[in-house]
Amino acid sequence: MKCFKCGAGMEKSTTTSVTDLGNCLVIVRNVPCYKCAECDEIFYTGDVVEKLEKIIDAAKKVMQEISIIDYTTAA
Numbered sequence: 001m002k003c004f005k006c007g008a009g010m011e012k013s014t015t016t017s018v019t020d021l022g023n024c025l026v027i028v029r030n031v032p033c034y035k036c037a038e039c040d041e042i043f044y045t046g047d048v049v050e051k052l053e054k055i056i057d058a059a060k061k062v063m064q065e066i067s068i069i070d071y072t073t074a075a
């Protein structure tokens with residue numbers, strides 16, 4: 001896989017996703033991704049994006065100011 005920003009090779013990695021929903025912050029740790037070796041651009045595959053959306057949706061309902069969720073243990 002090549003970086004869509006600079007064209008360098010991307011490597012499998014994990015990252016922390018931070019989503020600011022205005023009234024609450026959702027932090028998801030250990031999210032699998034591809035990371036560019038050159039510019040640190042992050043790319044998520046489709047199924048990861050889908051699961052992230054579900055996690056964030058569930059976190060919204062909890063209405064906590066800050067939610068910290070581990071991707072690997074989230075439903």
Ligand SMILES: [Zn+2]
Pocket residue numbers: 003004005006007008036037038039040041
């Ligand atoms: Zn790049």
